[in-house]
Amino acid sequence: MLFDSHVHFGQFNDRYYTPPQVLKTLDCIGVTRFAYSSTSAVVTDDPVFMREERVAMKELSKNRAIPLLWVTHSMLTKSKDLTLFLDDEIRGLKIHGVSEKWNPEGKSLQRVFSIARDRKIAVKLHTGEKEKCYAGMYKKICQQFDNVRVLLAHGRPLEQTIDVLKNCSNVFVDTAFMPHDHLKLLLKEGFANQIVFGSDAPIPSLFLKSSLTRHLRSRIDMSMKISGADWSKISWKNANRLFGIVG
Numbered sequence: 001m002l003f004d005s006h007v008h009f010g011q012f013n014d015r016y017y018t019p020p021q022v023l024k025t026l027d028c029i030g031v032t033r034f035a036y037s038s039t040s041a042v043v044t045d046d047p048v049f050m051r052e053e054r055v056a057m058k059e060l061s062k063n064r065a066i067p068l069l070w071v072t073h074s075m076l077t078k079s080k081d082l083t084l085f086l087d088d089e090i091r092g093l094k095i096h097g098v099s100e101k102w103n104p105e106g107k108s109l110q111r112v113f114s115i116a117r118d119r120k121i122a123v124k125l126h127t128g129e130k131e132k133c134y135a136g137m138y139k140k141i142c143q144q145f146d147n148v149r150v151l152l153a154h155g156r157p158l159e160q161t162i163d164v165l166k167n168c169s170n171v172f173v174d175t176a177f178m179p180h181d182h183l184k185l186l187l188k189e190g191f192a193n194q195i196v197f198g199s200d201a202p203i204p205s206l207f208l209k210s211s212l213t214r215h216l217r218s219r220i221d222m223s224m225k226i227s228g229a230d231w232s233k234i235s236w237k238n239a240n241r242l243f244g245i246v247g
Contacts, residue, residue, distance in 0.1 A: 002235050019053075036066070056216060068090065091243040136161075150168070157240075169194075198220070
């Protein structure tokens with residue numbers, strides 16, 4: 001069983017990654033279920049187009065796909081409670097503080113968390129080595145909304161991620177683009193119940209000269225070796241808790 005908590009498809013820069021392309025990669029690396037968000041949200045806020053994308057992924061994945069809505073400010077302007085863009089199948093809201101500015105203590109992010117709380121779905125926050133999206137910036141809102149399950153994608157910077165995980169039992173971190181030494185340290189610090197596997201497929205292909213499939217297989221093998229007896233938690237059990245999946 002392998003649950004990939006960090007997958008994308010859709011328009012990314014000048015290329016459109018189709019569901020069949022992404023699914024082929026996931027099948028080749030042994031992913032049995034996955035959570036995805038469409039990067040098309042960066043270039044369009046058309047709810048009809050977004051729904052058509054989700055329907056295509058659902059049908060082609062044979063119900064293995066868990067959709068997350070990549071939220072933008074224009075969506076919130078069009079639909080204050082995001083009802084125009086949401087349906088009962090969406091299990092989380094994705095926020096990317098690099099593609100556009102999100103104030104960690106601003107009203108817009110507060111609204112996103114409130115929607116997630118009311119709908120009982122997760123919030124996924126992109127984190128990175130940039131001031132716009134340091135993991136520590138989100139500690140306060142994660143504590144304020146302690147009944148909302150939160151995923152710190154990438155877990156950067158590591159020291160801040162560790163601090164948030166220690167102080168917020170509702171927070172998880174994924175391994176997408178995560179150095180293996182970071183995974184080792186997180187496990188050493190006792191966070192086995194808060195780590196989920198993530199590949200960020202197909203984005204790593206932009207930085208590789210070799211096969212994406214080979215690269216991801218290697219990362220999975222090393223993650224299994226590092227995790228040992230905790231691999232079942234990281235590979236699927238924690239993801240089920242994060243996205244509220246029963247069974």
